[in-house]
Structures are given as structure tokens and as C-alpha cells.
Amino acid sequence: MTEYEQETAPRNVREYYDRFIEEWDSRTFDVRTIERMVLTLPMMLPSGSILVIGVGGAVEPRWLRECGYDVTVIDVSSVGIQRARELGFRAFEVNVESDPIPGQYHQVVCMEVLEHLRDPLAALKKLQSALKPGGQLFVGLPNEFHVVRRLHVLAGTMDFVRYDWPHLRFFTLKECRRLFCDAGLEIRQWAAASLVPPRIRFLRPLGKVLCRLRPSLFALSFVFHLRPRPE
Secondary structure, three states: OOHHHHHHHHHHHHHHHHHHHHOOOHHHHHHHHHHHHHHHHHHOOOOOEEEEEOOOOOHHHHHHHHOOOEEEEEEOOHHHHHHHHHOOOEEEEOOOOOOOOOOOEEEEEEEOOHHHOOOHHHHHHHHHOOEEEEEEEEEEEEOOOOHHHHHHHHHOOOOOOOOOOOOOOOOOHHHHHHHHHHOOEEEEEEEEEEOOOOOOHHHHHHHHHHHHHOHHHHEEEEEEEEEEOOO
16 A cells, blocks of 8 residues: 555545445345344343444444443444434444554444455454453354345346445355454354345245255345454
8 A cells, every 4th residue: 555545545434434324225224234133132241331333324332222231332434423422322433444442342243344344354353352351242244145146146237346336345154254263253153134135024934944044045144143262
């Protein structure tokens, strides 16, 4: 990276995600966010402090606060942080790739963030430093090559070839496991969200069965309960 790029990259990242938050489509994203939280909550400690990475539509921090957790939020977007503070959250403007993470927490929740980063491995290692002793980490990642995406590739109608596509890294279940292994993390539990959207209710039971049988094909995303691997 050139000296010019070093000076401008953090500002450009923040500007990009300011627009991302401003253009947030609650109808598209919030339902799936709730679905991930429903999968995640049974794996979590029943109380304590939580750091949420990324504001998004503020669904995750609000949900966790309602469950009784002490929630702190960080985001690269100043717009997102302002929104979180208006909702009463302790919130800090932090670029997880370049800035130190304030404080330590019993649990860290990082949903659908790592695919947006240039170096998800370095970020994942940094997130471990935000855990208190015995703390645990929850990471959600999209299944980029589910069956519908594969059909789009065959048809030549891929969405991820757009110049402004927000995902920089592409994950499969196998690649998720490799990332966590390289980061020194062990998977304690994991769950998969069905590819079938909640609005298509009559197909949801079938979608859940297929998701359990072949998650690499029929899962939209994965949620992982992680802990640092013992030395």
C-alpha cells in the first residue's frame, strides 16, 4: 500500500460504511439478523458484558439488551455509532482492522462482518484480545456458494462480480473452519440458517431439513460459537 493509500484508506472505508448504514434495507436484512440471533442465543452465557461488532440496523444490540446483557457496540461508521448512541448504547467508532478495541468482555458477537474485511484472520485474532478470561466469541459468516448462487454462476448472472459488491472475502463451511483453525480458535458449537427465507412459510420445514442434511448447499449462513484453543 502506498503512502497515499495509507492516508486515505481509513477515511474511504468510513465513508463507504456511512453510506451502507444510511441505505440499510431493514426489510431485507433485519429478518435474517433476527434469525441469526435466534440460532445464537441458546449457545450464549446467560449474562455478562457483550461487545457487538457492527451496528447495521441495531437489531443485534437491541435484542441482546432486551435479554439483559450489558452491551457495547463498535463500528467503523460514524453514522452507525451515532445511531447506536441515540438508542442509548455505549458505542465507539472503531475500525476493527486498524484500531485497538476498547475494553474486554465476557462475549464478543461478530455477525456478517469478516467477509467485508481485507484481512479477516488478523481481525479475528484481534477480537480474541477483547475477551475476558474464559470469554467466548460468536461469529456469523455467509455461505457464499449455496445452491442458488451456484446456479447463478452456471447461468453467468453472479451478483458478486459487481464493482461495488461489499464482500471482499468468500466463505464456504470448509473455509470457515480453516479460518478459525488458523486463528487459534476451536468450534464449540455451530448452527446454520436455512436458505429458504422466513416469508415463504410453507417451504421452511423442508428448507430446515435440507439445511441439516447438506449445509454447504442449503444454508444461507453459519453461526459459530468459538473459544481460544488451549495452549
